[in-house]
Amino acid sequence: MQKTEHRKINLSVDIAGLKLKNPVMTASGTFGYGEEYSEFVDLNRLGAIVVKGLSVEPKKGNPTPRVVETPAGMLNAIGLQNIGVKAFIRDKLPFLSQFNTPLIVNFFGDSIDEYVKAAEELSSAKGVHALEMNISCPNKQAGWIIFGTDPKIMEQVVTAARKTTKLPLIVKLSPNVTDIGLMAKVAENSGADAISLINTLTGMVVDIKKRRPVLGNNTGGLSGPAVRPVAVRMVQEVYKAVSIPVIGMGGIMNASDALEFLIAGARAVAIGTANFVNPTATIEIIEGIEMYLEEEGFYDINDIIGSLITNTNALSKLT
Ligand SMILES: Cc1cc2nc3c(=O)[nH]c(=O)nc-3n(C[C@H](O)[C@H](O)[C@H](O)COP(=O)(O)O)c2cc1C
Known part of the structure; x- marks a missing residue:
């Protein structure tokens, strides 16, 4: 029998100098601080870990209720609950530092000053490899306008964070x-050294008996397969608009979904809501991408x- 040549497939990508062994990372807020999923997922196999x-x-x-299921997705209004930068560095970072996987820390604030302080503290911690700025939150000094919906406010906050850190800065x-x-x-x-998108789309679900919104916060962020075509379209537009790397996410449930984003221009993808349905989704997606490349005759x-x-x-x- 003839021996077939078995060339190794390259899955590694470079995001602003950060070497990922494959393009699959976790989406912030859906994978806790990593430890919560370590029973199901070998964290060493991930392209990168992105924390809450x-x-x-x-x-x-x-206030609760904070989540509600929607057709092909979910609406959440967790309200950015988190343990704070100091407790993260003290209690979570030592665990995450054991792995041979880049750690990307997602951060936010409700003023430019708070973004700067968070970026400063995280940048001085050993074991943080990149920062992802969540700009989908309100600015208390500008009438609670969402930072990421106003080009001027966004420019100010990204410029301030840029001056604060030497780590790769991903703007979400x-x-x-x-x-x-x-x-x-x-x-x-x-x-910004890279762009990630999309964060959730604002939505509302109404309880018609009570004639009230279901969520305690009235509105929430829509995620899951329902948002995927919007996310793929936006990733393609961003890929064409900038020359820095793009990280795509929004409703990726399997390898074929992830490949849509990569083909549309994303250099890496993040898996969010899928982790709640299938805790091993990330690993299955890495394996599925490799299988597709092999079947389609790509080596890289x-x-x-x-x-x-x-x-x-x-x-x-x-x-
Ligand atoms: C429960 C939940 C919590 C989230 N928390 C954050 C967060 O803290 N920071 C952030 O930038 N994005 C957060 N996101 C947004 C996700 O990272 C992701 O951008 C979005 O859900 C779209 O991807 P998906 O459809 O695969 O979930 C959260 C999403 C969900 C569902």
Whole structure:
């Protein structure tokens, strides 16, 4: 019998100098601080671990109910509950540092000052490899406008964080805007090393008997398969608008979903809501991507990133 050649497939990607062994990471807020999933997932196999968003001071979060299931997704209003930067560094970082996997810490604040303080403290901690800025939260000094929905406010907060840290800075965009490409460009010009998207889409579910919103916070963020086509479209627009790497997420449940994002231009993908349905989703997605590459005759993941062939006869930019 003839021996078939078995060439190794390269799955590794580079995000702003950060070497990932594969392009699959966790999405902030859906994987706790890593330890919670370590019973199900070998954390050494992940491309990167992204932890729950941290603020300088701990936060209790929103009143309950905080989550509600929706068709093909979920709406959450956790309210950014977290243990705070100091407790994270003291209690969670030692565990996460054991693994041979880059650690990306998601952070936020309700003022520019708070972003700067969080970035400062996290940057001085050993074992943090990159920072992801969640700008989908309100700015108390600007009438509670969401940082990531106003180009001027976004520019100010990203510029301030950029000055504070030497770590790779990933800016996570809010999809609740009209022109996502413009927002990505503003983030790039303000010093972002990479862009991640999408965060959740704002939504509401009404209890018709009570005639009240189901969530304690009234509105929440929609995630899961329902948002995926919107996310893929936005990733493609951002990929075309900027020259820094793009990390795609939004409703990725399996390898085929992840591949849509990679082909549309994402250099890495993050798995969120899927972790709640299937705790081993990340590993299955890594294996599925490798299998696809093998079947399609690719030896390097980088060859499919941004390989989308768009229809040149499309008449409208939008539909
Ligand atoms: C319960 C929950 C908590 C989340 N917490 C955060 C967070 O702390 N910081 C952040 O940037 N994004 C947070 N997200 C957004 C996710 O990281 C991700 O961007 C979004 O859910 C879309 O991906 P998915 O459809 O795969 O879940 C959260 C999402 C969910 C469902």
